[in-house]
Amino acid sequence: MVHVEMTVPTTPEQVFDVLADGWLFSAWVVGATHIRDVDDDWPAIGAQLHYSAGVWPFTVDDITQVVSVDPPHMIELEAKLRPLGSAWIRLELVETPLSETEIRMYEHSKNGVGALIPTMVQELLLVPRNKESLSRLADIAVGKARRAAARAEVGSV
Template identity: 40%
Template sequence: MAVTVRRFSCPPEDVFAALADPWVYPTWVVGASRLRAADRRYPEQGARLHHSIGVWPFVLNDETKVEEWDPPRRMVLTARTWPFGEERVQIEASPRGPGCVVRMEEHPVRGPVTLIPSMLADVILHVRNVETLRRLEWVARGLAGSRASASA
């Protein structure tokens, strides 16, 4: 199980505002190339995002399902990346001063990805998720700035 932690310079509420916006999903998720559709009730439990992974023309259509939504503390997703498999992704935010600490835990749960030795899978996922959390912070800060500008 890959665990990646990053200190963000924004509060958990900003992080969860970014997580709640399905249309920015491909902006912060490394490997996601586009969002094709989102269930109307996203990010509620059971809702799905219909996305694509890969780089054109090698793009696969798949989906991610919300398993748990508890803003501004925790979100759990099952991300499908068939034919490779499924991964469980848990994102938690804890306030720290004016910002927060975000912890992302990811591990393969089904399919061929479960055959990769766990030590190797953890390294690959951790490297990917360092960039994922960096992007998520940018999106969270950007959306917060947009909301602040709109209300001014």
């Protein structure tokens, strides 16, 4: 199983707010290039987002589905990318004593061709990708938190 983590200067609620907006998925997930649709009840269990992955015009359309969720602490997903198979992904958001959030991301190939790739090779491919994904997720969460704080400050004047 591939595991990466990052600590960000914002709350689990603010990070989960980004995860809960399926339309932002392609903004932080490396490889997802276009969101075609998001179920109205995202991120409820069973809800799906429909995305494209790859580089245009060589894209593949598929879905990611919520398997388990505990807002604002955790979301577990099954990301499908046929014909390669699917992956299990879990994001945990843990508040630190300094009121920051440690984001922990776990991923492994669930089935298909990806499941045949040795774990060591999966790590070589997925660790850099997932670190970049967490960096993008963190930037969006922190940016949204700053903007909300600035709006609140202007509103209190």
